[in-house]
Amino acid sequence: MSPSTVTVDVREGIATICFNRPRSLNAITADDYSAFANALRDVDKRDDVQVTIWQATGNWFCAGTDVRSVGGRLTTNTLRDHFLESRIFAPALIMDAEKNEKFSDTPSVASASVDRNYYHDAELELHDPTAANESLHRGLKARQISMIALGGAVGTGLIIGTSTALPRGGPLGLFLGYMFIGFVCWMVMCGLGEMAAYLPHSKGFAGYATRFVDPALGFALGWNYLFKYLIVTPNNLNAAGVVLTYWSGARKVPKEAWMAIFIVFIALFNLLGVRVFGEMEFWFSSIKVITLIGLLFLGIIIDLGGNPHHDRIGFRNWQHPHGPMGHYLKAQVHEESLSIFLGFFAVLSNALFAYIGTELQIPAAIKRTFWRILVFYVGGVFVIGLITPSTDDLLFTATKAKAGAAASPFIVATTLVGIKTLDHVLNAAILCFVLSAANSDLYIGSRTLYGLAVEGKAPRIFAKTNRNGVPWIALITCLLFCLLVYLNVSSGAAKVFGYFVNLVSAFGALTWISICISHIAFMRALKAQGRSRDSLPYKAPFQPFGSWFALITTTIILFFKGFDSFIPWKVDTFVTSYIAIPVFIVFFLGYKFYYGTKFIPSEKVDLTTGLKAIDDAEQAFLAEEEAKGPRSFWGRIWDGM
Incomplete structure (x- = not known):
């Protein structure tokens, strides 16, 4: 040698x-x-x-x-x-x-x-992963990670997206739709949790698709995930603009100026490095969690009569003006039953958008995430349906929305019952909520593009980092997509919000579908190689049937979510509802044909490599936790949250 x-x-x-x-x-x-x-x-x-x-x-x-x-x-x-x-x-x-x-x-x-x-090997250049200009910095503290994870369990879809879903599906349709998609989301997370608990690694969903199904699926999934964050960031900036329009003073400032301020705001915090980002997101996430809990309690109090009018609302909004279900597109379809069904299906698509991103909680805690879904999402939409009339003109997506319409149904409810000043406080908290989401989405998007570049799946230039460990070229690229928010200047915030919801929910649905396919392949490999599911560190309930159910359900929603683009025909809605599907297929087939990859037979899937290192790391972690001694009372409360 x-x-x-x-x-x-x-x-x-x-x-x-x-x-x-x-x-x-x-x-x-x-x-x-x-x-x-x-x-x-x-x-x-x-x-x-x-x-x-x-x-x-x-x-x-x-x-x-x-x-x-x-x-x-x-x-x-x-x-x-x-x-x-x-x-x-x-x-x-x-x-x-x-x-x-x-x-x-x-x-x-x-x-x-x-x-x-x-498995193929593209003609990649070798590089030193510790090169000064191609490495990220690790600076997040434990308290920051915990709070960001807790706050990240809920996105703007619940706080603002329900303003669209409530008029379409009605209070009962909203509740049932979110509960149904919540179960689908949980099944996706359970499947991902089994894979993550068995073989955790840093490549995320795409890594499992590459290892268990086909490298081409991993490639397409990685880019699909990037596209989602390239769109969801301007969506949250647009939502911030909607929140601002509630204040008459803010409406005097041109929309373009507010959008520029928001873009500069999130850009600065991302450029300053992970330490600054982590500290800011800690406080933003704290505000988010406090706001969510406060809104739930406030809604219950308002419904039970604890408001200036001493009006006990109860289930009144489930009865008027036309019952508990929405009547979506009734003027076009002329059939009440069909209108109710279309309204419910529209809620499913909206709920899918709201739940997108929850899969990031894996593998932290499946059971905790289940309770977060139940309390925050299902409990939240139930309270919204109780206290907010589905036809009120204060909803910014209402047919006859008023100037200064509220971005959130919670704000509508506080306004209707005459609670002064509180609506402004809540609106300010919601503004922090959506800006936090935009900030973290930009962070994830830039790191996703950086990761693709490091793996050789994107141009190497995106792997460049500055002295703060920020992938600045990837960050600037993601910031350029934030300029899409200026579409709301000519098209209107509500319409642009609908465009972004269509795109994000489509990219998110493809992510869920790919996760389910990966988990099903993982289950088949276990069976083909004579391994019992009982040997898994985490054995999820309802599996593998849960993954099949989630796969079929999400696929149906993906292909039919744009039904309203045909009633009547709307080109813009059709394109934003379905463009993600051909994009995903092009990336998958292009990679597959160019590199000649093949689907991996179940008996050939590698289920063993790396397990010893994981077991060693787990033993070291358990020894470290045991050395720390028992947790305090408040420590156990925090862990439970």
């Missing part, structure tokens, strides 16, 4: 192996591969040594390889011949016949007849 080809450095139980010369896969010769294979095989025979690969991205390895960042290096565990027969060596077998003949001198490596059929 030539020292100019491969370097092996063993220190304190860690063996570092790296190529010295080549900067791209094409520059690596068959002899280089052979030298690397021999070095890795020799080192990997030692159980007391952990192997790290220097100057490589995750895309070097097959989907079954556990690759994680450890001190800037990429670590592989329990690889052995499986690793040698996978992605890193596949190019040597397929680049040209001459290299293939040379490489066949190494039988164990030349037998790469399995993984290379399902």
Whole structure:
């Protein structure tokens, strides 16, 4: 083995192996591969040594390889011949016949007849993952992560999106629709939770699609997830503009000025780095959680008569003006029963938008997220249906919406019962709510684009970071999409909000569908390889039937969610409702045909690589928690939340 080809450095139980010369896969010769294979095989025979690969991205390895960042290096565990027969060596077998003949001198490596059929390796440049201009900084504190996770369980769809759903579905339709989609959402999360508990990794949903289904699905899902955040950020900025229009003074300032202020606001906090972002989001999320809890209690008090009019509302709004169900598009369809059904189906689409993003709570706590869905979403829409008339003109999406119409049904309710000043306080809290959502969405979007670039699935330029560890080129790119918010200047905030809801819910539905497909493939692989679900660290209820139910339901909603674009025909609504589907298909098929990937048979899915490292990490964590001693009373309360 030539020292100019491969370097092996063993220190304190860690063996570092790296190529010295080549900067791209094409520059690596068959002899280089052979030298690397021999070095890795020799080192990997030692159980007391952990192997790290220097100057490589995750895309070097097959989907079954556990690759994680450890001190800037990429670590592989329990690889052995499986690793040698996978992605890193596949190019040597397929680049040209001459290299293939040379490489066949190494039988164990030349037998790469399995993984290379399902995993490809694009001609990626090698890079040092610790390069100063291509690394993120970790600066979030435990309290910040906890509060952001708690606040992130609920988005603007509940606070503002219900202003659209309530007139369409009525109070009962709103309640039933959110409860139904809440169950679908929980099934998606349970499936994701099983995979995440069994094999946690940093590549998120796309990583499971790549490992269990097809790398092409992982690629399409990664970009689909990015598109969602490129759209949801301007959507939240638009929602902030809607919140502002409740105040007459704010309406005197041009919309363009407010939009510019909001964009600069979120840009500055993202550019200052993760520490500043984390602290701001901690306080914003605190306001969000306090606001949500306060709104629920306030709504119950108002309904029971605790208002200036001493009017006990009860279920009055479920009876007038036309019963508990909405009558959507009644003038067009001329049938009351069909109008009620269309109103309920419209609520399902709106509820899907509201729940999008909840999957980010995985794998923190499935049970906790279930109760958050039940209390915040289902409980929230139930209270809204009690205290807010579905036909009131104060709703900003009402047919005859008044100037200064409220963005949230909660504000409408406080205005109608004559609670002075409180509506302004709540409106200010909701403004913080939506700006927090826009800020965090921009953060996630820029990091998603950065991650795609690091994995070689997007141009490498997006992996550039500044001295604060901010992927500034990715951030600026995402900020450019925020300019879409200026559509509300000519089209109106309510109409633009509808466009964004259509797009975000479509991208979100495709994410849920992909997660369900990945989980179903995971379940099939377990069965094909003789593994029992009882051995899983987390065994979700109703599975795998729950994933099938969520897959079928979400697919139906995705394909029929734009029905109102046909009654009457509206090109803009049709495009925004369905454009995500062909985009996803193009990315999936384009990647599949270009790289020749194949669906991974159940018996070939890798269910073992990386498990030992995960078990070791879990044991270390449990030992650390045990050393801390029992939690205090308030600590247990916080954990429960």
